[in-house]
Amino acid sequence: MASKTEAVPLSRYIVACVVGWLIPGGGHWLLGMPRRGLFIFFGVTATLVLGVCLGGSWVLGWHASKFAWICQLCSGLPGLIGALVHHIDIGRLTQAGINPATFAGYGRGVDFGLVYTGIAGGLNVLAVLDLIGRAEKGTQPATPLTANSPEGQ
């Protein structure tokens, strides 16, 4: 009887994808690839933090650039927390009667910051797509079905 390797459950990959989105590299760590996960976490987080250092906290949130903000959300919890803090800050300023736009930063630092934070999200999307690719491979049986095997006929 032809042996058929048991496929890895899809649910495990779905959880890994969600964790990988929230914590960059977390999905790879969950699937038993801790070193890959560590480098992905360092790469994505360092890009985001350096972007905030370059452009200031203003680059987080939709006021600076809506497109960059969508990309920042893709970087998971770091981007979400940053956007939340930015939203709270804007709310406080507005409540105090201060126009938040007066705190906006301009110049190349902000431009570079937007690029850095946007690319951080893009890199995390790449990592999640890699998990989806691994899910497609991992959920398939290792033994290919051929015309000679009973399952393939």
Added chain:
Amino acid sequence: MANLLLTVLLGQTLVGPLEVPTTPAGLLWALPISMFIAMVYKAIKLEEFRTGLFVREVLLLFVTIIGFLLLVGVILAVIAHLITL
């Protein structure tokens, strides 16, 4: 004192934008992002993950990215020179 200084410096850094000069030196900010892109990409794409191989592949991709950026810069400079002749 050192902690206070660090807190103030870090807080200041994260609040306001850094001064990036409008000189060719400002383009050096392409180096860190190229390194991070190379690191994440190779961490994803390498079939066999060994530290030595990973470092070599990351450096190779980093040099390739910078090389192509320089090439694009040279081509654009030549086009700009030809247009302004």
